[in-house]
Amino acid sequence: MTAPPSATSPAAPSFRDVRGRGFSRRSTLDAAWTWIDGRIAPPSARPLPLAECGALVLSEAVAALGDWPPSARAATDGYAVAAADTLGAGSYNPVPLAGALAVVAGDPLPPGCDAVIPYEAAQAAGPVVEAVDAVAPGSGVERRGAWMAAGSPLLPAGRRLRPADLGLLAAAGHRILPVLPAPRVRILLAGGPKAGAAEQLGDMLAALVRRDGGTVEAVAPLPADIDALADAFTRPGADLILSAGRTGTGPDDVAPPALAKAGSLDFHGIAMRPGGSAGLGQAAGGPVLLIPGEPMAALAAYELLAGRAVRHAAGLPAGLPHATVQAVTVRKLVSEIGCVDLHRVRLDDGGRVEPVASPGWPGLAAAARADGFVLIGADSEGVPDGGAVTMYRFA
Incomplete structure (x- = not known):
């Protein structure tokens, strides 16, 4: 998505404590996106078993290891026959099929057969099967390699794997896939007894993180305390941290100074509504995004900022994922x-x-x-x- 034009300066400000003072300036959304795009990347690719790859992103293009189906097979239930044996068959002229063999969809085609006549076009006359309609060669049959031929491309690099993709890859013979592991996202709810809306955010933010390809490492409520937040920002175990709440200009809005203490607060205050008290920075070498605690402001800040960071970390396109x-x-x-x-x-x-x-x-x-x-x-x-x-x- 192209950034909406902004009228304010794109430069990232140095840390300034806005508590009791307000925002004298706000950074552009463009500048915040540039910061995210330049600092957040997916982890290294890793081979994982096929069953563990759902919703992950392929790091390499994948090709078919062999033909599928590996041989001609029945595409429908019925009788495997030689199509030439059904010539002239009709409801008033049943034709005996001495070599007919009952098959179900997926069965390999027996030698000498090149068609499957459905049950509706045949009838049993004692031990003999009769055709009451003619079929052409290949009718009711999936030919060898009909889905894919050995070496043919299946899925491109960068594809987020869907359930049907896993079935296709299994059919193609793949058991291990090169994928980008889902980024581990820690969600902190900065609040305490005056949190108000902060405790509403955990389920919403966790669902959004999963939508964008991340896995939730923890959802942790914390008091409105600088030291407690700074410790949570530097604790290992997460690739990305989202901290919701306490980002504004009140005396207990401690998230920005906590991030400045733990590492760096590179942005605080973005020219957007709602969500304008959002911030960006780093702690222990990893990115931290501060989003407001008011629920609608949190949703907006996630959609326009934090979601972009999660998608980058998951190896997905950075732009908004919405239709x-x-x-x-x-x-x-x-x-x-x-x-x-x-x-x-x-x-x-x-x-x-x-x-x-x-x-x-x-x-x-x-x-x-x-x-x-x-x-x-x-x-x-x-x-x-x-x-x-x-x-x-x-x-």
């Missing part, structure tokens, strides 16, 4: 210049969208009613009535 719909607006979508706005919208049967809440409206209820979201760039005051937009559809 898109081209639509027009029912009424104006109002935006704030200098800030990328994420509007939750509903799509009607006529291909028109209308907002279900403003970007600044909190809570997930509006997201649950929405069909997707529209992004408005930082250089725009909004989209007028009847304006063309791209909607990113919620899965």
Whole structure:
């Protein structure tokens, strides 16, 4: 996805404690994406058993090890026959089939047979099978190599493996595959007794991480304490850390100074709504993403920032994974210049969208009613009535 244009400076600021002061400036979404793209990469490829490869990404292209099927076989239940023996058969002229052999779909074709006549086109007359319809050579048969020939390409590098892919690869003779292991993502819920919405986030963020190819190493609630958070940021065992909550300007918004203490806080404050108090940095050599604790702000910050990081770490395309719909607006979508706005919208049967809440409206209820979201760039005051937009559809 191309970054929406932004009107603020792309440079990453040095750490500044915004508690009790507010944000004097915010970095662009472009700059945050550049930081993510430059610092996060998938781990090295590893051979894994086929059964463990579902939803992982192939690190190399895969070819067929042999023909499939390895020999001609029945494609339907019926009788294996020589097609020439059925010539002239009809309901008023049954033709005896002395060499007919009963087969089920998947059985190898017996020698001397080149077709399978279905049960509906045959009848048993005592011990003799009679054809009541003629079949052509190859009818009801899967020929050798019909699915794939030895050496033919099956799946490209970068493919995220689907369940059907595993079946295909098993049929092709593969038992071990070169894949990118799923990144281990630690989710921290920074809160304490005043957490409010923070405890709502664990299940949502874990589901989003899995959608984007990661595996959840832990979901850990923590108090609003700088030392406790700094320790969690530096503890080994995760490839990527998402910390939700305590990212704002209040006296107990301790996540940014905790990250600065544990390593580096490279960004704090992104020109986007909601989710503008998000931050990016590193601890113990690994990336850490700070997202707000308000649930809708957390969802937006995940979609536009953290999700990109998880997809990079999983070896998937970095852009938004949502299907898109081209639509027009029912009424104006109002935006704030200098800030990328994420509007939750509903799509009607006529291909028109209308907002279900403003970007600044909190809570997930509006997201649950929405069909997707529209992004408005930082250089725009909004989209007028009847304006063309791209909607990113919620899965």
